Amino acid sequence: MIKVLMVASEATPFAKTGGLADVVGSLPGALRSFDCEVAVLIPRYRAIDLGSARRIYDSLPVWLGGVQHQTSLYQAGETPFYFLDAPALYDRDGLYGDSDGDYPDNAVRFAVLSRAALAVARRVFRPQILHCHDWQSGLVPVYLRTVFACDPTFLGIKTLFSIHNLGYQGLFPPAVLPQVGLDRRVFNIKGLEFFGQVSLIKGGLNYSDALSTVSRKYALEIQTPEYGFGLDGVLRARSADLYAILNGIDYGNWDPQTDPYIAAQYSPGDLSGKRLCKQDLIGEFGLPELAVTRPLLGVISRLTPQKGTELLIEIAPQLVEEDLYLVVLGSGDPVYEEALQTVAAACPDRIGVRFGYDESLAHRIEAGADVFLMPSQYEPSGLNQMYSLRYGTVPVVRATGGLDDTIDEGTGFKFQEYSAEAFLAAVRAAAAAYQDRQGWEALMRRGMLKDYSWRASAAEYAALYQKVLDDDKQAASFSQLQHQTQMRG
Numbered sequence: 001m002i003k004v005l006m007v008a009s010e011a012t013p014f015a016k017t018g019g020l021a022d023v024v025g026s027l028p029g030a031l032r033s034f035d036c037e038v039a040v041l042i043p044r045y046r047a048i049d050l051g052s053a054r055r056i057y058d059s060l061p062v063w064l065g066g067v068q069h070q071t072s073l074y075q076a077g078e079t080p081f082y083f084l085d086a087p088a089l090y091d092r093d094g095l096y097g098d099s100d101g102d103y104p105d106n107a108v109r110f111a112v113l114s115r116a117a118l119a120v121a122r123r124v125f126r127p128q129i130l131h132c133h134d135w136q137s138g139l140v141p142v143y144l145r146t147v148f149a150c151d152p153t154f155l156g157i158k159t160l161f162s163i164h165n166l167g168y169q170g171l172f173p174p175a176v177l178p179q180v181g182l183d184r185r186v187f188n189i190k191g192l193e194f195f196g197q198v199s200l201i202k203g204g205l206n207y208s209d210a211l212s213t214v215s216r217k218y219a220l221e222i223q224t225p226e227y228g229f230g231l232d233g234v235l236r237a238r239s240a241d242l243y244a245i246l247n248g249i250d251y252g253n254w255d256p257q258t259d260p261y262i263a264a265q266y267s268p269g270d271l272s273g274k275r276l277c278k279q280d281l282i283g284e285f286g287l288p289e290l291a292v293t294r295p296l297l298g299v300i301s302r303l304t305p306q307k308g309t310e311l312l313i314e315i316a317p318q319l320v321e322e323d324l325y326l327v328v329l330g331s332g333d334p335v336y337e338e339a340l341q342t343v344a345a346a347c348p349d350r351i352g353v354r355f356g357y358d359e360s361l362a363h364r365i366e367a368g369a370d371v372f373l374m375p376s377q378y379e380p381s382g383l384n385q386m387y388s389l390r391y392g393t394v395p396v397v398r399a400t401g402g403l404d405d406t407i408d409e410g411t412g413f414k415f416q417e418y419s420a421e422a423f424l425a426a427v428r429a430a431a432a433a434y435q436d437r438q439g440w441e442a443l444m445r446r447g448m449l450k451d452y453s454w455r456a457s458a459a460e461y462a463a464l465y466q467k468v469l470d471d472d473k474q475a476a477s478f479s480q481l482q483h484q485t486q487m488r489g
């Protein structure tokens with residue numbers, strides 16, 4: 001039995017802004033079948049209802065830079081999930097920010113989470129592995145290997161840092177160092193310094209025993225200047241410790257045979273329900289009934305440059321000329337929302353848009369659309385293309401990251417170059433293929449029968465935990481010594 005404490009900023013069903021939450025919410029349960037006992041620590045945001053949780057620690061004070069942060073700890077669920085309650089830091093509507101932008105105290109908010117993780121490891125759930133996810137938990141290995149390097153409580157604990165999106169790095173001015181309780185000596189190129197700023201993700205990358213990311217292609221891409229966001233050198237230096245494990249899908253939530261949100265359930269053996277789902281979606285977006293005979297394209301996305309939103313906006317008018325229909329559910333950059341609103345207003349009987357976060361509508365789009373579009377600039381793993389496969393909604397994707405790893409010519413359509421022309425050509429190829437009903441249904445079924453469940457990925461995480469634990473003890477203590485030496489300057 002391997003004991004793992006995951007530290008993250010979001011997890012379904014409690015708090016979600018993207019795919020990270022799906023992973024942290026589903027992976028622990030899947031790991032149970034592989035002899036791993038997992039607990040998860042996340043902040044207690046305002047939206048998390050403590051109704052079914054119990055308070056297990058009234059006071060778990062966290063001292064950082066001479067300031068005492070009052071926190072308490074709640075526990076819920078089978079996994080278990082621990083919620084770090086610190087109202088001054090987390091009792092807010094957003095996870096990371098509001099309409100004015102990121103919260104100005106994000107460095108302290110997630111430093112407190114990281115430091116509290118070590119208090120949980122000391123007093124509540126003693127892990128062999130601390131599994132950290134993205135920049136918000138990047139300071140866990142830093143504290144472990146610096147401030148607590150000589151603390152016998154933590155001897156032998158290993159750290160795995162998973163990169164879910166290298167584009168978000170947790171960059172702050174050097175003035176935050178004392179506030180997060182770190183010595184200036186970590187502020188060097190082999191530590192947290194990144195072009196004059198403090199980078200929390202770099203802490204995770206430099207101080208963890210092993211690194212992982214969420215697809216094979218992305219693991220290669222992030223070691224190149226094009227996709228490395230300035231950290232490709234750091235990742236190349238650690239390439240021997242960098243592993244790739246594709247995200248899995250929770251088919252308990254995403255399966256057209258059981259999905260309670262959709263108008264009619266269906267399966268690879270009986271696709272008739274999908275037509276009803278399409279009619280339902282057409283009705284929801286006020287498109288003409290006639291649309292049922294033509295390819296209906298769907299998008300569910302954060303509206304950010306990463307997701308290729310500008311390519312979508314650029315080709316939208318041409319899609320109309322091609323006699324296609326489009327529905328979009330998204331939230332994000334107001335500039336993109338406005339641009340999408342404008343193209344939809346010009347062709348209201350062809351293009352439907354909806355802004356905001358809507359779980360139920362996301363399921364109805366997956367079920368009701370014929371084709372799912374993901375023209376991402378980069379995509380670490382991507383979940384929606386895998387949901388789409390299961391729903392018989394044929395993906396058109398840019399060949400990057402997890403999209404490239406999960407979609408092939410037997411299940412969807414790919415384009416290489418990040419350009420509107422290449423994207424449009426792939427959509428045209430899909431629309432042409434749609435004309436051959438038999439061929440199209442065979443394409444749908446091949447996708448529906450793919451298995452991207454958590455089972456395979458959880459087995460790989462379990463094997464990686466074991467490997468990290470087994471790794472040459474001498475090597476581990478050597479790296480510990482190195483960090484200590486660096487600290488002593």
Ligand code: ADP
Nearest residue numbers: 018019301302330356357358359362382383384
């Ligand atoms: P990322 O984490 O980069 O946003 P992923 O494809 O890995 O991308 O995961 C996105 C997740 O968020 C999926 O579960 C998707 O259905 C969901 N999602 C994204 N935008 C919305 C939205 N506006 N409404 C509902 N769900 C959304």
